[in-house]
Amino acid sequence: MIMANPIVSRTELAVGGKTMTVQGVVQKTSFLLGLSAIAALGFFFFIIRGGISGGMAQMITFGSMFAAFGLALFITFRPQKAKALAAPYAILEGLFLGGVSIMFMGIDPSIPANALAATFVTAAVMLGLYRSGMIKVNEKFRSIMMSAIFAIMLIYIVQWGFVLFGSTLPFLFQTGGLVAIGFSLFVVVVASFSLLLDFDNIERGVAAGISEEYEWIFGIGILATLVWMYFEFMRLLSHFQD
Numbered sequence: 001m002i003m004a005n006p007i008v009s010r011t012e013l014a015v016g017g018k019t020m021t022v023q024g025v026v027q028k029t030s031f032l033l034g035l036s037a038i039a040a041l042g043f044f045f046f047i048i049r050g051g052i053s054g055g056m057a058q059m060i061t062f063g064s065m066f067a068a069f070g071l072a073l074f075i076t077f078r079p080q081k082a083k084a085l086a087a088p089y090a091i092l093e094g095l096f097l098g099g100v101s102i103m104f105m106g107i108d109p110s111i112p113a114n115a116l117a118a119t120f121v122t123a124a125v126m127l128g129l130y131r132s133g134m135i136k137v138n139e140k141f142r143s144i145m146m147s148a149i150f151a152i153m154l155i156y157i158v159q160w161g162f163v164l165f166g167s168t169l170p171f172l173f174q175t176g177g178l179v180a181i182g183f184s185l186f187v188v189v190v191a192s193f194s195l196l197l198d199f200d201n202i203e204r205g206v207a208a209g210i211s212e213e214y215e216w217i218f219g220i221g222i223l224a225t226l227v228w229m230y231f232e233f234m235r236l237l238s239h240f241q242d
Contacts, residue, residue, distance in 0.1 A: 018212040020205050028219035032090040036223060039094025040101070047102050061099025068092040072224060075217065082216040089220055093227050104234045108241045115233035119226060122233075126195040137200035145197055148190045177239075184236040191229045198222050 047057045071089050075082050101112040129135045202218050 019209045020212050020215050020218075022202060022206055024212060024215040025202050025218045025222075028086070028215045029222045032086055032219045032223045033226070035087060035090040036094040036097065036227075039091045040098040043095050043098030044101060047099065057099055057102070061096055061103070064092045064095035064099070068096060072220070075220060079214065079217055082220060083213055086216045086220055090223060093223060097227060097230065100231065100234070104238055107238045111234050111237045111241070114237055115230055118233045119230045122192050122229060123195060123226060126192055127199065130196050130199045135196060137196050142197065145190070145193060149194065152187055152190060181236070181239045184232065184239055188229070188232045188236050191225065191232050194225050194228070195222070198225055 043060070046052060052060075068089055071085055071092065075085055075089070104111040104115075130137070135141075198218070198221050201221070205214060205218065
């Protein structure tokens, strides 16, 4: 998702050095996904075994979320720092995933596993659609996606403001309502189609001959999109448990 975000538009062409490759992006993405998974599982079982209080676990979970978001923004404007910050970013995302999965398990124990399966199946489908050319990532598609993403971000920011005052946005974030289900389904679709932007940005980056160091940026972007998809799938599934 970071490159439904502006990172790729800020990349620089390689000058006298190695250029980015698809294989390099795959390797960096796999490393970051593995690191994030280790952090998530470690924090998950640490909580399960009572190694930390519920309140502290919640603080770490949401603290990691905001820290990861801040780090992503920093990388957006300082892409040359991506290599050094990629691992810390993946760990923060992992801590968030481990903690938030526990929270959704409190609603229904099957939610995290089902959401994880849905995330990877959807990612595979999106990759297939992109490689087949069935969906073209043109400027109109990009414009629509960017508008949808920024609209969702604005709604989330407003929701965080409501949460600070012990409330929530009516209908949109209340479990079980038709409007909440519809909104959650819309966000899942937008998050899923964001992968197409990631794939297209990678292809454009390779074709443009940008520097090898930007493989880390694309890896971070794909990790961010997959984390977003997983979280939104859990939210969507939770609406059907009320």
